[in-house]
Structures are given as structure tokens and as C-alpha cells.
Amino acid sequence: MYSGNYSVQLEYTGLNQEILRYVTAxxxxxxxxxxxxxxxxxxxxxxxxDSKPTPKVSYQIQQPWGDLKANSCITSGIDLDRHHVRSTxxxxxxxxxxxxxxxxxxxxxxxxxxxxxxxxxxxxxxxxSRINRPPVSLSRLVSNVTDxxxxxxxxxxxxxxDDNRLLTVPKLSVAALRFTxxxxxxxxxxxxxxxTLDQLALRAxxxxxxLLLRGPKNAREAVKHFGFGPHSHKKPYVRSKGRKFERARGxxxxxxxxx
Numbered sequence: 427m428y429s430g431n432y433s434v435q436l437e438y439t440g441l442n443q444e445i446l447r448y449v450t451a452x453x454x455x456x457x458x459x460x461x462x463x464x465x466x467x468x469x470x471x472x473x474x475x476d477s478k479p480t481p482k483v484s485y486q487i488q489q490p491w492g493d494l495k496a497n498s499c500i501t502s503g504i505d506l507d508r509h510h511v512r513s514t515x516x517x518x519x520x521x522x523x524x525x526x527x528x529x530x531x532x533x534x535x536x537x538x539x540x541x542x543x544x545x546x547x548x549x550x551x552x553x554x555s556r557i558n559r560p561p562v563s564l565s566r567l568v569s570n571v572t573d574x575x576x577x578x579x580x581x582x583x584x585x586x587x588d589d590n591r592l593l594t595v596p597k598l599s600v601a602a603l604r605f606t607x608x609x610x611x612x613x614x615x616x617x618x619x620x621x622t623l624d625q626l627a628l629r630a631x632x633x634x635x636x637l638l639l640r641g642p643k644n645a646r647e648a649v650k651h652f653g654f655g656p657h658s659h660k661k662p663y664v665r666s667k668g669r670k671f672e673r674a675r676g677x678x679x680x681x682x683x684x685x
Contacts (some may be wrong), residue, residue, distance in 0.1 A: 477489070518554050530549065533545055533552060534549055536632075540632050544638065548581070559585075561641050562602075563588070581626065601623060605620050
């Protein structure tokens with residue numbers, strides 16, 4: 427890279443006078459000329475007279491050496507690879523909960539030092555938002571535990587909640603981020619155990635003999651309103667739930683009258 431604030435050097439390289447006048451007309455500039463195989467490839471114009479400034483404007487020479495014109499041989503642009511392309515997945519949790527951050531530190535270590543995909547999945551789910559970590563009910567835990575899963579520890583990266591429709595709870599070993607009070611009481615009353623994720627790391631550092639579960643992501647109230655067009659069965663946003671608001675009056679007798 428040849429650099430300098432010398433219009434004489436640019437004249438010497440054989441650049442067109444029209445380009446030279448355009449380049450040197452800028453006030454208080456420094457010109458950087460990149461030469462490859464004795465041919466100018468790129469001109470950098472930098473405002474100011476620093477010894478090592480950062481280029482602000484770049485002109486790329488497109489036509490071959492000796493046939494240069496001011497309008498066709500240079501184009502202004504920023505030479506950046508993968509411009510405006512960014513990775514959007516999380517690399518750390520947004521939460522400032524110190525207990526969650528300690529778990530992230532623990533499973534980041536386990537994911538790096540072990541070859542277990544279990545730890546990588548747990549780490550990725552610890553980064554997720556609460557919408558992407560839906561709660562899991564006791565009935566869902568029981569329905570997913572078959573005879574082949576007897577003796578395994580169920581792992582939930584989220585909250586385990588109670589389900590009063592479930593009459594009997596079998597003996598379960600469950601590790602989760604959080605338990606509701608009634609869910610914890612019912613599991614422990616049945617002879618089971620509720621573990622934290624750091625206790626799970628001591629018991630199964632590679633995730634051996636575990637069953638990883640998660641809840642339904644699209645079961646929340648907001649998702650019922652999503653959809654477009656007729657026959658999508660989406661739930662309407664009703665202004666009020668009174669007698670006179672969107673009760674299908676006139677369509678059936680149970681809603682006032684029928685025409």
C-alpha cells in the first residue's frame with residue numbers, strides 16, 4: 427500500500443487528470459493509492475492529516491490501466507464482507523437473574539468440556555425467553571413417562587406446574603428451573619424428588635439416564651388470536667364481554683333472538 431499526500435505521485439502513476447483534479451480538490455485530505463503489479467487498484471481519500479487515519483471514502487478502479495475516465499472508472503462504495511448480515515440467535519440470556527447466570531456459566535463449561543449434546547441443548551434453552559420456555563404440567567410429565575423411562579430423571583428447562591385434573595401422581599424424579607408450590611408438594615408426597623439444575627449437573631454431568639421435555643409453545647392465550655382470513659378459527663379481540671358485545675344476536679335463540 428503506497429500512501430501519501432502527494433499529487434505528484436498520482437500524476438506519476440499515469441492517472442487521468444480529471445480524476446486527479448477530483449481527488450485533490452478535497453480540502454485537507456490524504457490520498458492512499460493501492461498498487462498491485464504496478465497498476466493502481468484502489469484510491470482512498472481521508473480527511474485530515476493524521477499519519478495513520480482510517481479511510482472514509484473509497485474509490486475502486488474498474489477499468490484497466492491507461493484507459494481511465496472520471497465517470498466510468500471509479501465507483502463509490504464501502505467494501506464490507508457480509509454487510510448488514512448478523513446472527514440473530516442468543517448467545518447469552520437477557521435476564522439479569524444471578525442464579526440463571528450461574529447456571530449458564532456451569533452448563534457453558536459442561537458443553538465445552540464434554541461431548542454430550544444434552545449439555546448444549548440445556549445451555550441453548552437457558553438462553554431462551556420465557557415465551558420459548560413454556561411451563562410443563564404434571565399431567566404432561568406423567569403422560570410422557572412410559573415403562574422404558576422408569577428410573578430416569580425428567581429434565582424441564584422451565585417451570586413445572588400442578589394439574590388438578592390429575593388425580594394420582596406416580597413417583598417421579600424431576601429437575602427443573604422452577605416448581606410451583608403445589609407441584610413440588612405433590613411430587614414429594616408421592617415419594618419423588620425435585621432437583622435443581624446444578625444438582626442435576628452433579629448427578630448426570632453428561633445427561634445420562636435423563637428425559638428432556640418441554641411444554642407446548644403455542645398454547646398461550648395470545649396465539650389463539652393469530653391467523654388471517656375466514657375459516658382460520660382465530661379468536662376475536664372483543665371490546666367487552668357484556669351481553670351486547672359480539673354475542674351473535676339475531677343468529678340463534680340462545681343469544682337473544684333469531685331472525
